Amino acid sequence: MRIDIVTLFPSMFEGPLTESIVKRAREKKLLEVGFVNPRDFATDRHNSVDDRPYGGGAGMVLMAGPMSQAIRSVRQESSTVVFLSPQGQRFDQGIARSLAKKKHLVLVCGRYEGIDERLMDLFDMELSIGDYVLTGGELPAMVVTDALSRLQPGVLKKEEAAERESFSENLLDYPQYTRPETWEGKSVPPVLLSGDHAKIEAWRQQEAETATRRKRPELLEK
């Protein structure tokens, strides 16, 4: 899969996309990430990419010209172009699973007061990472890229498999424990030390249901 990110601040991505599993995915070429900066498509001598809103009001709006050219410079026939926006559909594991199957995504990051509304026709979808307003689309683009990277076949090792974890089968994950067996007087549930795989599986299923009922009961209704 290839993801091209349209952003005024590509250096923001250096940490999150250069460590751990995402780093491994990129090194193995299971995920390619590219950046395109709308500023490279500015046409005036100040390299402007934003301007004041028509009708007045606070802040600046990203101009259609440089943004559209940046998007078109990476968009292909088969691309899915996504605008990160607090007004979008809420990103969740179901959307992550369906986007993870795409060959090419273009993630477009807004800034300031947002983008010129006339750009909307360029997008296949608008995605929000939650009902709060961030300063830009870069953090949401990192969230989406991270979630999709671990769903690429071959990225997670067998023991890290993404099949049985929170939100698969509308359940949260079961509780996990590691060494030592007793920590601050709290012991690991004995069933996990029994070596009986059927019993462990049944316990995990039950714990996943209990956790879901307690923390996210609406998932069970799905």
Ligand SMILES: C[S@@+](CC[C@H](N)C(=O)[O-])C[C@H]1O[C@@H](n2cnc3c(N)ncnc32)[C@H](O)[C@@H]1O
């Ligand atoms: C300050 S926000 C603009 C918010 C816009 N004025 C509004 O109220 O809908 C700047 C940019 O950050 C990004 N952004 C902010 N919050 C987001 C969220 N929850 N999910 C996805 N993108 C977000 C979008 O790209 C947005 O264009």
